[in-house]
Amino acid sequence: MDPYAPFADIYEAWSDDMTEDVPFYVELAREADGPVVELAVGSGRVGVPVAEAIDRRLLGIDRSPAMLEKARTAAAAAGVDLELREGDMRDLSLDEPAALIYCPYRSLLHLPTWGDRRNVFERVAAALKPGGRFAWNAFVFDPHIAATMDHVARPHRASTTMWEYVEHHPEDNRIDITAYVDRPGSNGRHLQLWWLTRSEWEGLIDVAGLEVEALYGWFDKRPFDEESREFVWVTRKPE
Secondary structure (H helix, E strand, O other): OOOOOHOOOHHHHOOOOOOOOHHHHHHHHHHHOOEEEEEOOOOOOHHHHEEEEEOOOEEEEEHHHHHHHHHHHHHHOOOOOOOEEOHHHHHHOOOOOOEEEEOOOHHHOOOOHHHHHHHHHHHHHHHHEEEEEEEEEEEOOOOOHHHHHHEEEEEEEOOOOOOEEEEEEEEOOOEEEEEEOOOOOOOOEEEEEOOOHHHHHHHHHOOOOOOEEEEEOOOOOOOOOOOOOOOEEEEEOOO
């Protein structure tokens, strides 16, 4: 069963507010001296412009056939060389070491357990060439923001056609999201995310044998500080 299929038909509208990450990942890909891989490529929202910018093959991996079909259509329309592979990032294995592996749009938060995350980080490290980079972003959990959103149905961003209902489960560091189309309670689609603290991300980086190159507070590379609401990590495999 494809758990992300229900989101596939609304994904563009759901994610259309996020555009600032694309130039950030494009810049990293342009700097990569070797293969580039995107984990959780989804609809190709980031992968297609990255492949277009680097003018060579990009490997995109995703576990959702429905999302991969959207990426395939987008890549064909753009005329880019986007190789798509159905697979779970927890099973990552590459034929050739990568110069850059990246995972945008908070997709690492779909991993529910420490073991899952550690497995991904260790597989990524093994798949990188010496000096290769691993980059990703994730939200910073803010209990004050969570309190205003919990158990409230509200329009998704400024949408007039989509609603979201959020439930926070601090005992599991989990957010349950239900997306409704047209009106609250209609055509529900469900999603779960598990948030991490800075120290937990640093622990994963450490056990995988990676080094922190940069931690930003947003995609414009502003410094990460107490006001930051997004982790934007760039790590590197030691030479």
